[in-house]
Amino acid sequence: MDSPGIVATGVRRSFGDVHAVRDVTLEARAGAVTGLVGPNGSGKTTLLLMLASLLAPDAGEIRIGGVDPISDPAAARAAVGWMPDALGAWPSLTARETLVMTARLYGIGRDDAAAGAARLLDEVGLGPLADRPARVFSRGQKQRLGLARALVHDPRVLLLDEPASGLDPQARIELRTLLRRLAAEGRTVLISSHVLSELEEVVDDAVFLVEGATVSSERVAAAATRQRTWRIRLADRDARAAVVPIAQTLGLDAALIPIDRRDVLVAFVTDNDAASALAALIAAGLPVAEFAAATGILEHTFLDLEGGRS
Amino acid sequence: MNGGRLWTIARLELLQRVRTVSWYVLLGVFALVLIGVTGLAFLSFGGWEQSGAGVYSVVVYVTLLLVLLVSPTLSGNSINGDRDAATLAPVQVTLATTGEILLGKFVAAWITGLAFALVAVPFLIVATFAGGVLPWTILTSLAILVIETGIIAAIGVALSGILARPLFSVAVTYLVVAALAVGTLIGFGLIGSAVSSEAVSKSRYAATDAYGNMECRDGSDSCYGDVENMVCDDWQTTTYRMPRYDYVWWMLSANPFVILADATPTNFDTYGNPDDMFGWIKSGVRSAQLSPPLESTWDDCDPASYGPGEDSPTPEQIIAETVPSWFVGLGVQVVLAALLLWWAWLRTRTPARTLPPGTRIA
Numbered sequence: 001m002d003s004p005g006i007v008a009t010g011v012r013r014s015f016g017d018v019h020a021v022r023d024v025t026l027e028a029r030a031g032a033v034t035g036l037v038g039p040n041g042s043g044k045t046t047l048l049l050m051l052a053s054l055l056a057p058d059a060g061e062i063r064i065g066g067v068d069p070i071s072d073p074a075a076a077r078a079a080v081g082w083m084p085d086a087l088g089a090w091p092s093l094t095a096r097e098t099l100v101m102t103a104r105l106y107g108i109g110r111d112d113a114a115a116g117a118a119r120l121l122d123e124v125g126l127g128p129l130a131d132r133p134a135r136v137f138s139r140g141q142k143q144r145l146g147l148a149r150a151l152v153h154d155p156r157v158l159l160l161d162e163p164a165s166g167l168d169p170q171a172r173i174e175l176r177t178l179l180r181r182l183a184a185e186g187r188t189v190l191i192s193s194h195v196l197s198e199l200e201e202v203v204d205d206a207v208f209l210v211e212g213a214t215v216s217s218e219r220v221a222a223a224a225t226r227q228r229t230w231r232i233r234l235a236d237r238d239a240r241a242a243v244v245p246i247a248q249t250l251g252l253d254a255a256l257i258p259i260d261r262r263d264v265l266v267a268f269v270t271d272n273d274a275a276s277a278l279a280a281l282i283a284a285g286l287p288v289a290e291f292a293a294a295t296g297i298l299e300h301t302f303l304d305l306e307g308g309r310s
Numbered sequence: 311m312n313g314g315r316l317w318t319i320a321r322l323e324l325l326q327r328v329r330t331v332s333w334y335v336l337l338g339v340f341a342l343v344l345i346g347v348t349g350l351a352f353l354s355f356g357g358w359e360q361s362g363a364g365v366y367s368v369v370v371y372v373t374l375l376l377v378l379l380v381s382p383t384l385s386g387n388s389i390n391g392d393r394d395a396a397t398l399a400p401v402q403v404t405l406a407t408t409g410e411i412l413l414g415k416f417v418a419a420w421i422t423g424l425a426f427a428l429v430a431v432p433f434l435i436v437a438t439f440a441g442g443v444l445p446w447t448i449l450t451s452l453a454i455l456v457i458e459t460g461i462i463a464a465i466g467v468a469l470s471g472i473l474a475r476p477l478f479s480v481a482v483t484y485l486v487v488a489a490l491a492v493g494t495l496i497g498f499g500l501i502g503s504a505v506s507s508e509a510v511s512k513s514r515y516a517a518t519d520a521y522g523n524m525e526c527r528d529g530s531d532s533c534y535g536d537v538e539n540m541v542c543d544d545w546q547t548t549t550y551r552m553p554r555y556d557y558v559w560w561m562l563s564a565n566p567f568v569i570l571a572d573a574t575p576t577n578f579d580t581y582g583n584p585d586d587m588f589g590w591i592k593s594g595v596r597s598a599q600l601s602p603p604l605e606s607t608w609d610d611c612d613p614a615s616y617g618p619g620e621d622s623p624t625p626e627q628i629i630a631e632t633v634p635s636w637f638v639g640l641g642v643q644v645v646l647a648a649l650l651l652w653w654a655w656l657r658t659r660t661p662a663r664t665l666p667p668g669t670r671i672a
Binding site: 050053075101 | 312314315318319322325326329395396397398399400401402403404405408498552568660661662663665671
């Protein structure tokens with residue numbers, strides 16, 4: 001269960017004078033979904049390309065299920081399912097053919113390939129479109145095809161680059177369920193995404209990547225515990241009217257409390273502070289309809305790290 | 311190297327090809343061109359009787375020409391085009407090796423080129439029915455056509471792996487094909503005439519008076535051939551430059567059209583003339599091996615030089631006394647294609663250490 005699915009140590013890769021990945025050290029557990037979080041151009045895709053055995057690192061070590069993808073790419077490829085961020089589908093092939101062909105390239109027999117393709121198409125919700133050419137697919141449908149393609153050889157390690165982009169809300173929920181199930185089956189899932197609220201609901205661990213380097217766990221912890229903003233909404237009045245009683249109850253200066261549409265925004269340093277504030281508001285008889293962190297932990301940490309950078 | 315995976319790569323390419331309409335349009339246009347060519351060839355070789363060999367050779371030549379013209383477009387973007395469409399990397403992460411990907415695409419491009427030869431088959435059969443085509447000619451010419459198609463396909467696929475931009479690699483493939491088909495001819499012509507030798511022509515004529523009448527010692531009007539009686543002028547010597555094609559004839563051996571002609575056995579008529587295009591081109595190219603005469607003499611006062619002189623050799627004689635070179639040219643082409651494929655393999659293999667400038671792997 002705890003055997004590491006992906007281990008990267010001191011990985012570095014540059015393209016000419018562009019240092020895409022400077023220093024990445026990460027570990028993704030088997031049986032867990034690990035999120036790879038970072039701003040645009042932070043090296044997420046380059047890192048995934050190296051993990052997928054397409055790109056050789058300039059320095060550092062990578063182990064995929066214990067295998068070095070540089071010295072033994074075939075063994076690493078058999079273990080890894082990679083879903084690229086670019087939607088590359090053979091335009092005139094149907095979804096079913098795409099999956100069967102990919103399975104054949106993984107050395108899977110004709111009959112197994114066909115059966116596997118049918119199962120995967122249902123799993124990602126492309127069953128009704130199985131025999132339509134990929135050319136007519138929408139972005140979200142291509143995304144699902146890409147996910148199915150990454151799964152054809154039943155890989156133990158999954159590398160998903162922005163799998164949720166272009167998916168509708170229903171499909172995102174299905175994706176989340178699928179990822180949880182894949183992790184529950186003991187696979188290692190590494191997923192990169194910009195949609196942090198999405199990621200928040202599915203990942204067990206998170207790795208933060210800033211300017212090509214992984215952020216140390218201490219810095220992440222520090223960022224995560226820095227003060228966060230809560231949204232407060234009262235049931236019986238709009239935000240402008242709510243500011244004064246909330247400020248009085250919490251002992252704050254009403255003029256300094258920001259208002260965002262229907263909500264009053266109040267910052268707390270710790271979760272305990274927030275909890276006692278809520279108790280105070282209720283004790284004061286205010287009809288609290290909403291009391292929620294304005295940003296998720298991931299987003300909060302991400303923005304904090306981002307802010308620290310600039 | 312795994313045959314199943316290699317063939318899957320080839321099938322991927324071919325499946326996509328056969329599902330595009332433009333492909334069938336191209337084949338249809340080619341068929342129309344062949345209808346016209348075959349009809350005109352029958353007219354120019356003098357009707358149905360005994361024109362089979364000529365028509366057959368013309369159809370094979372037009373097919374080769376078309377393959378050379380079309381193949382670079384079909385194969386010259388197979389790898390970098392896939393990279394641009396983001397369909398290359400999903401194949402590279404499978405168990406398919408770089409060699410399998412390259413060779414699979416090469417096989418697919420070859421088969422695609424052969425589809426044109428397939429369209430030409432009915433016309434070849436018609437020509438064969440007209441008679442006069444030897445089985446050995448059919449076998450050799452078709453074999454060379456198939457091999458040439460493969461070489462062009464290999465060069466196109468390789469260049470698409472070496473160069474990053476599809477448009478550029480297609481253009482370079484065309485340039486390589488042009489260098490082989492036209493460049494060898496231009497090089498042959500230009501270098502051959504540039505390295506010309508000095509040739510000397512000596513001549514002595516019977517003397518004539520101011521009215522143009524012959525001068526004879528005995529005062530008669532005509533004494534031509536009567537050496538005793540003739541008055542001869544002084545010897546005149548003129549020099550001129552003679553192109554030395556015999557120094558550069560080998561350049562033509564890398565030309566696909568020359569290879570096709572040179573490799574195909576020739577059937578001669580009773581006058582020693584070939585009965586098809588292959589033979590005429592072969593004898594023309596082979597005659598370049600003969601060194602040109604650098605001295606010529608004409609003497610009115612020597613009846614021995616009056617005679618009919620040496621007959622210029624017939625094509626049959628030329629071909630008999632010169633050496634074939636097609637296998638050298640074909641060998642050079644095969645080595646070129648193999649080297650380019652190997653270079654493409656270096657540029658495409660994964661995990662990639664260096665990337666061609668300006669490309670992303672995915």
